[in-house]
Amino acid sequence: MKKLFVLLLFCHVTSAVKHSLKYFLTASSGVPNFPEFVGAALVDEVQVGYCDSNIKSAEPKQDWMRKLIKDDPQHLEWYALKCLGNQQVFRANIDSLKQRLNQTGGAHILQRMNGCEWDDETGEVVGFNQYGYDGEDFIALDLQTLTWIAPKQQAFMTKLRWDAEKARLEYNKNYYIHKCPDWLKKYVHYGRSFLQRTEVPSVSLLQKSPSSPVSCHATGFYPDRAMMFWRKDGEELHEDVDLGEILPNHDGSFQMSVDLDLSSVPAEDWRRYDCVFQLAGVEDDIITKLDKAEIRTNRVGPPEFPAGAAVGVAVGLLLLLVLCISGLFIWRRNNNGFRPANR
Template sequence: MKTRMFLHLFAFLSCSPLVINAVFHTLEFIITASSQIPNFPEYLSVAYVDGVPITHYDSMSGKFSPKQDWVNKITTQDPHYWRRDKGICIGYQQVTKNDFETVNELFNQSGGVHTFQVMSGCSWDDETGEIDGWRHYAYDGENFISLDLKQWRWLAFKPQALVTKHKWEEQFVIQFYKDYYTQTCPEYLKAHVSNGKDFLTRTVLPRLSLLQKRSWSPVTCHATGFYPRDAILFWKKDGQKVSKGVEREDTLPNHDGTFQVAAHLRAADLSARYECVFQLAGVPDDIVVPLDHRVLLSNERIQAEERRKMALAVAVPLAVLVVAVVIVAAIVYKWRKGEGRLLFQSLATNFIPDK
């Protein structure tokens, strides 16, 4: 439960405010340290540009690898990028492990399932030149400490974080982060945006589906395969946007660099004129899907369709068998009447193709 809460928290934190603005770019790193989670690495680091995963490192494989082909272009500006950043990942793995152990001690916890996560990144508006940054820490699904980049001070969200706050507010630590978030991070963000321009500025329209598990379940409008991430999905009733009874999920990445999102509609009367509306940055026209029970995919409908196919699968061979029995019966009957040869000639003429 704690793990799910923790990952949900950072799914929320990693989704920047929805702004339909093609000139706003982000570079962010999500780092997760964990203990006693089966089949999950003790250390995982993933970097994202505009919400698209670009690099991946984990302690199980020990590999630091690109997730997009165009990321390799960074070596033209920085030939030692891969070797250096892998070394940084390995070094930071030990740093994070130490921080994790320290926080465990602060909370008087020595065993069990625990998670420690860091979300760090910067943003750049290529129209105004404005840059910003963030650095958040969380422990077991709750905020622990964050860096305020406006006043350059640490904000402790738990009493246990006060020790860390006082330690990290030493001048050399603050100066290190100032240099990183005002220079290093924006420079790498600009380089990645330039290298991945064709990929990051493309527009891909989504596939929209209406889903329902049971007749009494909420109706889900699911949009997937779209790009960029900046999108809005909502429900309308009789032309008016509906807020009550609607739950919108976070926008999540797909493995191919596109995104998906869902909005659930719970309404007592689904006979009203509902429609799902999808808006994508850079696309002037809305994509609208009316709520039509004829196209609504549900478990009940799928099961009914499977039963129909199964009945058809049984009926067709049975019909063929009946026809075969009739033909055999006719052959036996004709043969007994001495007309077998004529019957075989007739069958050969009708069923054996000409050579």
């Protein structure tokens, strides 16, 4: 039954034709050396636009997006105005929240993730708009009832005020059910060659210590419709296996890993294991034999980057990753808890 379930799951993943347009907006207070406001637009998990309070403008991040803007210059102007407008609104909102919650100091973060998904096979459209504050869910829009959902008592006053703004609610409904998917379809058309490309990953075996699980790690693949698992004697394993999430890379590709606990496996039996990676649209699987000589570990060998460079990169990117990526996980974790708008 488990094998059948995994097969059905993979068939569903590889046949998926959903596209997404997501906006991540982040306002911060008390975070030194970082823009007070950051905005990013993603199509199918690929960043296509960016703005922040320092550059005070919107910038396309993909060649095909630049071509779209060349054909339609007003498109970029709309984003630039939205970036500046949201910056002012978010600053006012975060100041209001700090006052309401008696927060006089420290670092605080207000996030919004909104956008839509479109299934180009069924035509189904799903819209979403939700906020987080200091890493926790704050308020979300239910497009079916046109009301706001407040999971925490601190957001109840905001819910009452926003529920009374009927014109804004109708605007949201029209935007997420009509305008957002129309724009998404346009983006998919312009970026089709990029968004529908196929790239196979590099696969490595990693292990932190002799007692740690062995991780089979694949990175650089596209699209994100992929499956990865361990086998023993050609049979898929489900015990002592931990499958990780598919995560985005900075270049628009993806990575994932699956761990195998070998603590009770004799060394002479390792040769019976292998890791299998499957990617939608690619006929041949990537199979990696479990070989102790091929395992990369922190215990030996020089690092890939000098320590100073690694620390510099970590410091430079840590805040951006926390601010922008955490919004994605907030939404993914709680998406089932809210009722989106279906078309």
